[in-house]
Amino acid sequence: MITKKVYLYFPKSETEKPIVCELIRNFDLTINIFRAKVTPEEEGYLSLEITGTEEHLEQAYEFLKGFDVVIHAGSKAVHWDSERCTHCGNCLTHCPTGALHLADQATRTVAFTEEKCIECLSCITNCPFGVCTSAF
Ligand code: SF4
Ligand code: SF4
Secondary structure, eight states: OOOEEEEEOGGGTTSSSSSHHHHHHHOOEEEEEEEEETTTOEEEEEEEEEEOOOHHHHHHHHHTTTOOEEEESSSEEEEEEETOOOOTTTEEEEOOOOSSEEEEEETEEEOOGGGOOOOOOHHHHTTTTTOEEEOO
16 A cells, blocks of 8 residues: 545536545545635635555556646645746745745756755745735
């Protein structure tokens, strides 16, 4: 048995479908939901941990790909958009764990290490460019 943490985004078209129920029933998975949210626009966010055999987990991922569901590895609801980051460095002193850090001192390149993130949400209010977002 293996356990994986994932973060799923469901657009409005998929929120009413019993996708998680099917995952449990069809692939014999144990699912532990950490966080769930449905927005007023009827978009869904789920942060969960999935346990099952490697074969069943692979089948479950294939099953999910049949829907318009966005799958992120990891369970953190904070998302850092590397494409939009200007590397201004403003967030660095506001991130208490070093999840946002300088990856390269010479080029002053900022990077995000998800495992270190404690979801304090400080970067969301302290990024002038809206690079960090959270579903929760
Ligand atoms: S949510 Fe908090 S810990 Fe995570 S990257 Fe932002 S400032 Fe750092
Ligand atoms: S404050 Fe925003 S734009 Fe500036 S380095 Fe941090 S994430 Fe990137």
